[in-house]
Amino acid sequence: MPAATAAVASLAPPATPAQAACYQRLRGHLAELKLNAAAAALPAVLDAARDEDLTVVEALERLMGVQAHASQTRRADNNLRFASLPAPWSIDDYDFSAQPGIEESLIRELACLRFLDDATNVIFIGPPGVGKTMLAIGLARTAALTGHRTYFTTCEDLIRRLQRALAEHRFATGLRFFTQPKLLVIDEFGYRRLDEDGRSLLFEVINGRYLKGSIITTSHVGISGWAERLGDPMLAAALIDRLLHRGIIAAIDGPSYRMRAHQAHTDTLRRGLTASTSSTPAKASTP
Template identity: 35%
Template structure:
């Protein structure tokens, strides 16, 4: 049998970047012949395989580019262990419409409540929807921003970070930030405001964020931007609601006066 047409076909398919068609066409042709399917059905089946494979490769590339510390899905999250977390709210967020709307999510609660797992699960869902995701810890992000500033490539890094459809900043509040670090982080969040979605996890309720940022004015301005369009995931019950701790302190003060 003359091999020339096969070699030519292989060359064309490589040029067109259709590796799945190249790998599968022979097998699919035999299946379709056995099933009595015509050339259009054969072609449709082959093209569908290419599309499925292309989507899988795209998701793998997105996951790799996101730099997740581990790949975790929401399927493996134990919602029963954290009764304060609204499961329906998380599953709604996994549809990723909030990312398209450039809104924010803040997961609040003490260490060990699964904030990072939920963040990774939502990040994975975004990758599966074909969205560009970036994952970092607050400390690593601030270090990266300060290093870029010192090396005069801050604008380039900021542009790159703003381009993510979803930026996940994990563990905000674990380490107090320097004045410069806090200002750089604020600047980045301001640049992303209404231009991209940001997901932040923190072990501190909002009224303790000043301890991390070192300035009430900066913390207030940051929270204004973050909470303008926000979904708050409470991983430790009501005490982590926005304003809840302030109300509690006011009640304690009022009780003390009686």
């Protein structure tokens, strides 16, 4: 028997006691190494090795490919759970044709995630309802699915959690939680005016991530109004300096998504009521 044929034959499902023992040892090795996906796929891969005349290397590559895919899927699922995204939106859910206030090519470029390589920040600014949070979530989802540690929070929740960590004498741990992810999304920046403790804690996070990890933030307040929201012009200047040193500003000036959805829903109801009224036969008058 030629060497190549013998190699393929050795990959076929076990037919002799020796082959069966070897097969069980192989499954044991895979289980010991916690390669559970590969262990489950082993019979099918051995069948394919026989039916498709695969070489030993080709069969091993297929088997390890199954395990690698399972690991990538599990890691992506874990990243998504950790990211705590409030909605399942992706970049493709954003209707660029209905929102002329944003440059689609810029968002598509950001979705390539090159901005994460040098800890560049992204700042979405625009009035309520234009899709700032949707875009931030879409980019965060892309980052999480491609293996980057990502976390989504609102500015108010971030400050609340750090205040609690400070009161419980574990501030260093609480701060690391927000500074270690590759990407941190801070939604609704400037939604409320911050007191002294709040703005100091926010600055600690931004300063701790400076030149180390990217931040995406959304705000309906223009950068010129941040000093008033923070209540401290000097601190606002330092915060803005760190965000914009490596920063991309994406200003959105267009119609509200929510108002458009509300109008579409109202129009649908109105058409339904009109159709229902026109199809109802008129009652005969009583003589």
